[in-house]
Structures are given as C-alpha cells and as structure tokens.
Amino acid sequence: MMKTALTIAGSDSGGGAGIQADLKTFQELGVFGTSAITALTAQNTVGVQGVFPASTEALEAQITSVLDDIGADSVKTGMLFDSERIEITASFAEKGRLPALVVDPVMVSTTGAELLKEEARSTMTEKLFPHASLITPNIPEAEMITGMSGSSLQIRKEMARELLKYGSEAVLLKGGHEPDAATITDILFDGAEFHYLSVEKIETKHTHGTGCTYAAAVAAFLAQSKSMKDAVFAAKQFIHQAILHAHSVGEGAGPVHHAAHRTADKPFIKMEVEQT
Numbered sequence: 001m002m003k004t005a006l007t008i009a010g011s012d013s014g015g016g017a018g019i020q021a022d023l024k025t026f027q028e029l030g031v032f033g034t035s036a037i038t039a040l041t042a043q044n045t046v047g048v049q050g051v052f053p054a055s056t057e058a059l060e061a062q063i064t065s066v067l068d069d070i071g072a073d074s075v076k077t078g079m080l081f082d083s084e085r086i087e088i089t090a091s092f093a094e095k096g097r098l099p100a101l102v103v104d105p106v107m108v109s110t111t112g113a114e115l116l117k118e119e120a121r122s123t124m125t126e127k128l129f130p131h132a133s134l135i136t137p138n139i140p141e142a143e144m145i146t147g148m149s150g151s152s153l154q155i156r157k158e159m160a161r162e163l164l165k166y167g168s169e170a171v172l173l174k175g176g177h178e179p180d181a182a183t184i185t186d187i188l189f190d191g192a193e194f195h196y197l198s199v200e201k202i203e204t205k206h207t208h209g210t211g212c213t214y215a216a217a218v219a220a221f222l223a224q225s226k227s228m229k230d231a232v233f234a235a236k237q238f239i240h241q242a243i244l245h246a247h248s249v250g251e252g253a254g255p256v257h258h259a260a261h262r263t264a265d266k267p268f269i270k271m272e273v274e275q276t
C-alpha cells in the first residue's frame with residue numbers, strides 16, 4: 001500500500017512554499033500527499049500581499065476528513081497562523097492521530113510577513129511541540145523561542161538542548177541563516193547525540209520554500225519508516241539538490257526545484273556525530 005503524508009499548513013499562491021511545496025515534495029518522494037489548509041496567502045516571490053485564515057470549522061473538518069478515511073503515516077505542520085488553529089491541530093495530536101509529526105515552527109516568511117501571530121508562539125511550544133517527533137526551527141525561530149541569541153556552534157548546541165525541553169523527540173536546528181558562512185551546518189539533536197550535517201553554502205537568492213520542502217521531505221521519509229537520522233540525511237540531500245537547481249521565477253526569491261533530485265548528482269553532505 002502506498003504510504004500517505006498529511007500537511008497542515010498555509011497555501012502559497014506563488015507555488016513555492018506552504019501546502020504547494022509540501023505536496024510537490026510528497027509526490028516527488030513517492031508518498032501520497034493530503035492537505036488541511038490553515039490559511040490562504042496571496043503571495044508571490046516578492047512578498048505576501050494578503051493572509052486569509054480558513055475558519056476553525058474548515059480546518060477541523062479537513063483534518064477529520066483526511067484522517068477518517070485515508071489516514072496518515074506521517075504529518076507535517078507549517079504555517080498555523082494563530083493559537084486557535086494550533087489548538088485544533090494539537091487536539092488531534094493529543095488523541096494520537098498525528099503520527100510521525102514534523103513541526104516546522106513557521107513564524108515569518110523570507111519576505112518578512114508575519115505567518116504566526118506573536119501571541120501564538122507559546123501555544124505552539126507548549127501544546128504542539130510535546131507531540132512532535134521532530135521540530136525544525138531556523139536560527140531566528142530558535143532565538144525567538146529560547147530567548148537566546150547568536151549563531152556560533154556552541155550557542156546553537158545550547159539552543160537545541162533548550163528546544164528539546166519542550167518535549168519533542170528530536171530537534172533539527174537549521175543553519176540557512178548563519179551569517180557570512182561559507183559552510184552551512186544543520187544540527188540534529190535527540191538528547192543523546194548531536195548530528196552535524198554540513199554543506200557548502202550555495203550562492204543564490206532563490207531559497208523560497210526551503211524550510212517547508214525540507215520538513216516535508218523528512219515527513220515523507222518517516223512515512224516510509226526510515227529512522228529519524230536517515231530521514232533527515234535523505235531530506236538534506238533532496239533540499240540541497242532543490243536549492244542548487246532552484247527556479248528563477250518571478251522578480252524576487254524564486255522557489256526551489258522539487259524535481260531536481262530526479263536528474264541531479266547526489267550532493268556531498270558531511271555528517272559528523274558527537275555523543276552528549
């Protein structure tokens with residue numbers, strides 16, 4: 001039977017991030033993708049021109065329809081918009097209905113638009129993180145959640161430790177926002193081991209949807225029963241190829257190329273492990 005993955009996220013009319021990126025990723029990685037839309041965004045490569053939340057009834061009904069019939073082998077969340085929509089999502093998680101849950105704590109778009117209300121940050125960390133198999137903050141999100149700041153490896157290791165205290169099984173602290181770095185390092189931490197995944201930084205402005213695509217790829221591999229470490233490593237290869245071959249679409253930050261893995265060479269990802 002084909003494995004299935006559900007994304008609970010916002011729609012990006014520009015096709016690069018959100019639900020659209022997630023479904024493309026699921027399709028490319030051979031899992032059947034389903035979706036529950038939290039909000040519509042009017043968005044393109046230069047900005048977010050409008051945010052139109054779906055009603056709470058609509059969100060709950062979409063998740064119920066998908067789970068009651070199709071089910072889900074894994075679930076990924078993206079833009080959740082506010083506390084009400086997080087609480088609805090968390091209510092399914094509390095009942096054990098969101099397996100292999102990957103929470104991408106989306107807060108602000110690359111173009112600077114608010115995708116999660118400030119009041120909702122603590123709802124996300126307190127009600128959703130404890131049910132997650134993995135949370136995938138970028139550096140600014142990790143700073144906002146932990147109140148710590150800085151991007152040195154030492155500080156990011158401490159941030160990862162703090163983030164794990166919210167109760168997820170593992171934390172993937174992404175390094176895409178490392179300032180002035182020639183090498184980008186993502187840190188995977190599960191309480192026992194730090195895994196460092198390092199790549200040469202790609203010089204490009206076309207990084208719209210990197211976070212969504214990466215988290216969706218992890219969810220797709222978890223749906224196929226890979227271990228967390230293997231799922232993250234395979235997802236890292238996928239996102240790296242997608243960034244390398246990103247599209248120059250629109251005037252701003254173009255979307256990554258979800259089909260790049262079909263023809264691109266396997267990228268070199270340096271993986272190091274450190275026991276705690």
Ligand SMILES: Nc1ncnc2c1ncn2[C@@H]1O[C@H](COP(=O)(O)OP(=O)(O)OP(=O)(O)O)[C@@H](O)[C@H]1O
Binds near residue numbers: 138
């Ligand atoms: N210029 C780059 N070169 C190589 N890898 C990159 C680059 N930018 C981002 N990445 C990788 O892309 C993935 C997403 O990381 P990033 O920190 O950009 O997440 P994000 O900010 O949540 O993404 P988004 O731009 O969608 O919000 C990570 O694996 C990161 O290392």
Ligand SMILES: Cc1ncc(COP(=O)(O)O)c(N)n1
Binds near residue numbers: 019
């Ligand atoms: C609906 C939606 N979800 C997530 C993002 C974050 O992606 P990015 O940081 O690449 O803009 C986005 N822009 N839109």
